[in-house]
Amino acid sequence: MTKGRLEAFSDGVIAILITIMVIELNIARGTPGDAAHDYRALLGIGHQFFAYVLSFAYLGIYWNNHHHMLHAADRVSAGILWANLHLLFWLSLVPATTAWMGETSFAPWPIATYSAVLLCAACAYTILQAAIIRAHGPESRLRTAVGNDRKGKVSLLAYTIAIPMAFVSPVVAGVLLVGVALLWLIPDRRIERVLEG
Amino acid sequence: MTKGRLEAFSDGVIAILITIMVIELNIARGTPGDAAHDYRALLGIGHQFFAYVLSFAYLGIYWNNHHHMLHAADRVSAGILWANLHLLFWLSLVPATTAWMGETSFAPWPIATYSAVLLCAACAYTILQAAIIRAHGPESRLRTAVGNDRKGKVSLLAYTIAIPMAFVSPVVAGVLLVGVALLWLIPDRRIERVLEG
Amino acid sequence: MTKGRLEAFSDGVIAILITIMVIELNIARGTPGDAAHDYRALLGIGHQFFAYVLSFAYLGIYWNNHHHMLHAADRVSAGILWANLHLLFWLSLVPATTAWMGETSFAPWPIATYSAVLLCAACAYTILQAAIIRAHGPESRLRTAVGNDRKGKVSLLAYTIAIPMAFVSPVVAGVLLVGVALLWLIPDRRIERVLEG
């Protein structure tokens, strides 16, 4: 019961965050005159579109992993509810920073801010994971499934490097962010394997 | 459980996409002065309104067919989760292209882009359908229900023709898009029949 | 199962429609300069606020009655799915017409358009009700609960009168619309009574 409502609320928030970014994708707005009617309008939102695809992937990954993680949970404590809200707070800053990156054609400060938001979201996810494991004891299925959480640690490191790197080379920072997304697009089979085993 | 959350998330995204298009329906914005207070404001959003009705129908059709398709599924794999997110990604581009068509009074490039988005969404739907069938084996109910998928193939063909046709005759392209919508407004009775039989 | 997803999707759409109207409630936008910082900004959105309250009440009423009606339904056919989407289409036009009424300080054309949208929504609701009753047979609980549907008929009449009346006396048209809302704020006890009996 409680778990179902936590999932439903999280699904709702993530679904709305994904689709709210669509409002920013105003094709004709950035291109004046006749150009707003043809392919030049599409070219004009190229940066916004790329930023949208990246954030869609990230929010999709969070939904997917959240889904798997909650699947391994049997009960929900007050601490888990707050840890979940804390994660949703950082995810809720993704649309605003995505729009900023797109509008400024990936300027250093927006990339660094975006990376910092992803870093905070990743920390919040780790805290939520720890809260669920704590509530289920050291022998819990999730504990076994997560293991040493190498992927999680690599992501935290990549976000941390991307923040200063945005001012040195925005391209390298961008490659780091895309790389982490690709790393996670392979779903968390660890949990699936343990659940089935 | 897993299936329920997949359905809930998809429902949420589609519901928000449908209603986000409503924000664009700003009746008084396009008409200046006193005309914003009477029937001329309504006439001024005629194109936007027609584009909205078409996209409402398409998203309604996707929700309906998605609903029937998932009803025939018993379990959900990681591949199905990603195939579903992929479908939602293309559907999420419908509001932006709908607004572009409406604002430009159905110019060639917006119609072609809209058709391309529908084509990609239809391909993503076919991929999702294949993933569900693969997860359930060749004897699955969905496999039997889908049959040779004539309606799906006709739709893919119509979208493909509509893309170049938008530059030759926007009206013919529009008729193709409306035609496919009407074709699908008759719900997928094949699945219903097999499920009941 | 099927019924659950129909309810969830309808709840999602109605919840989003209600909250989308909030975006229009931009307190400081309509008032320039220093006045945007004090009570004059609140006075400046008086019409918008009143229009919002009315539409919040109407959408709340639809959610409530939809809830009761579906509660009395045991199964859902393809026809019911489409009749439900048809209802949601008309409800989705409520935010745009609400905003138009508010911006024009209740000019005749916006009031008439709003009344027409409510009339179409009420017809769509009646069609959905008939589809559910047809699917359950003449002895169905919903059939008994609805009875001769006096409240529904009075509402249809009031909306129909409000359309031309908006051009004669906007105040009388407004009173009619508020009156119907008050009539329905008393929930549909008929259904509750039959269900409990």
Next chain:
Amino acid sequence: MTKGRLEAFSDGVIAILITIMVIELNIARGTPGDAAHDYRALLGIGHQFFAYVLSFAYLGIYWNNHHHMLHAADRVSAGILWANLHLLFWLSLVPATTAWMGETSFAPWPIATYSAVLLCAACAYTILQAAIIRAHGPESRLRTAVGNDRKGKVSLLAYTIAIPMAFVSPVVAGVLLVGVALLWLIPDRRIERVLEG
């Protein structure tokens, strides 16, 4: 069933209200020229961001407490449905007043209006709580859990003081609002304790 749909609808509305506030967080909008590309754009939305964090916390608290309260309820009457809609109405005014506070850098009138909306929401919550207790009888678990509702009474008092205080000292009013949020961020353990006991 009925309770599930009430929870789902409330979750949907609260999730959308939280995320709708994100639309206002337009980082680059308030800062002209080159400054829109660097840290000055972030400084420029400092007030909006603080107002957003406060309202995110408040809506999160309402979701959390609503969750606990409904958990203790066994059945839902028509009166509870309306009391719940009444609560959602006042919560729906949070985004508009949050945006107003942020845009005016916490001017007296916006703070007073925001406090008044929170006061009305708190009253609506108390009414909903009373409706649920009434429906379950004086021996109900919720009745025992709520006890003398000291936290609720302190909150009502703080909101009431914050309204006039906004004109005397906006800072003190702000401290009151932040204080109540912190008071509630400790979840309602009373209910949890009684439910488990």
